[in-house]
Amino acid sequence: MKTYAERAALCTNPTAKALFTLMEEQQTNLCLSADIIEKEKFLALVDAVGPSVCVVKTHIDMMDDFDTTTIVQLQRLAEKHAFLIFEDRKFADIGNTVKHQYQNGMYNIADWAHIINAHALPGPGAIEGLKEVGLHKGRGLLLIAQMSPVGNLATDGYTDKTVQMGKEQSDFVIGFISNEKLTDDERFVHMTPGVKLEAGADGLGQVYKTPASVIKDHGSDVIIVGRGIYEADNPTQAAIAYRDAGWDAYRARLKA
Ligand code: 5BU
Numbered sequence: 436m437k438t439y440a441e442r443a444a445l446c447t448n449p450t451a452k453a454l455f456t457l458m459e460e461q462q463t464n465l466c467l468s469a470d471i472i473e474k475e476k477f478l479a480l481v482d483a484v485g486p487s488v489c490v491v492k493t494h495i496d497m498m499d500d501f502d503t504t505t506i507v508q509l510q511r512l513a514e515k516h517a518f519l520i521f522e523d524r525k526f527a528d529i530g531n532t533v534k535h536q537y538q539n540g541m542y543n544i545a546d547w548a549h550i551i552n553a554h555a556l557p558g559p560g561a562i563e564g565l566k567e568v569g570l571h572k573g574r575g576l577l578l579i580a581q582m583s584p585v586g587n588l589a590t591d592g593y594t595d596k597t598v599q600m601g602k603e604q605s606d607f608v609i610g611f612i613s614n615e616k617l618t619d620d621e622r623f624v625h626m627t628p629g630v631k632l633e634a635g636a637d638g639l640g641q642v643y644k645t646p647a648s649v650i651k652d653h654g655s656d657v658i659i660v661g662r663g664i665y666e667a668d669n670p671t672q673a674a675i676a677y678r679d680a681g682w683d684a685y686r687a688r689l690k691a
Pocket of ligand 1: 579
C-alpha cells in the first residue's frame with residue numbers, strides 16, 4: 436500500500452491533497468471531534484489538542500453561545516496548529532436545499548469548513564448541490580458509507596452504492612466515513628468515528644473500536660476521537676496517546 440505522501444500526489448482535489456500532505460508532515464492521523472457546547476471551552480480544547488491532530492471536527496450547531504467570532508478564532512487556531520476543519524453536518528436533503536444549508540443561514544459553513552459530510556440517501560443530486568457551492572472554493576466532501584452505532588442501516592448494498600456514487604463525483608468527493616477501507620482507489624480517504632483506546636460502548640448505541648483495529652486491521656486512514664480525548668483527565672496527554680496509537684498502527688500497516 437502507498438504512504439499518505441504518495442497518496443497526496445495522486446489527489447487532484449486540493450483539500451484531499453492538503454490532508455494527506457499534512458498527515459505525512461505532522462505524522463498524525465488523528466481527528467479531534469470537538470463536541471463541546473461552550474465556546475470558550477471548545478476553543479481551549481482545540482488549542483490544547485491542536486498540535487496532535489490533522490483535522491478538527493465540529494458540530495457547530497450544538498454550541499450554546501456561538502457567535503461570529505467563534506469561527507474567526509477557530510480559523511486562527513487552524514493556522515496556528517495547521518489542521519483542517521471538518522463540519523460534521525451530515526447533509527441529507529435534496530440538492531437545492533443542501534446547497535443553501537451549506538452556503539447560507541447563520542453558519543455559512545462553506546466559508547470556513549474545508550471538509551463536510553453528507554448522507555448518500557438522497558442520491559447524486561445532493562452531491563451536485565453541495566458541489567455547486569464547494570468545488571470552486573476547493574472544498575471536499577466525505578460520503579457517509581457506514582456508521583458506527585449499533586443497528587444503523589448503512590450496510591451492505593447501501594454502502595456499496597455510496598462508494599459508487601462517490602467515485603462518480605471524485606472531483607468533490609474526497610472519501611468516506613466508514614468503519615473500514617472500502618475501495619482500493621487510494622485517492623479516497625477513509626475516516627472512522629467510534630474510536631477509543633479500549634473497545635466498548637456508550638449506552639446510546641455508540642460502538643468503540645481501538646486505533647489499531649481501525650487503522651491496521653480494517654485499513655481506515657483517520658481515527659475520529661471525541662470523548663476519549665475531551666473527557667480524559669488530561670486531554671492534551673490523551674490526544675498524544677491517540678496520535679501515537681494511530682500513527683503506530685499506520686506504520687505497522689505499511690510494513691504488513
Ligand atoms: P465520540 O465521543 O468519540 O463517541 O464522538 C464521535 C463523534 O463522531 C460524534 O461527533 C458523532 O456525531 C460522530 N459520528 C459517530 O460517532 N458515528 C458515525 O457513524 C458518524 C459520526 Br457518521
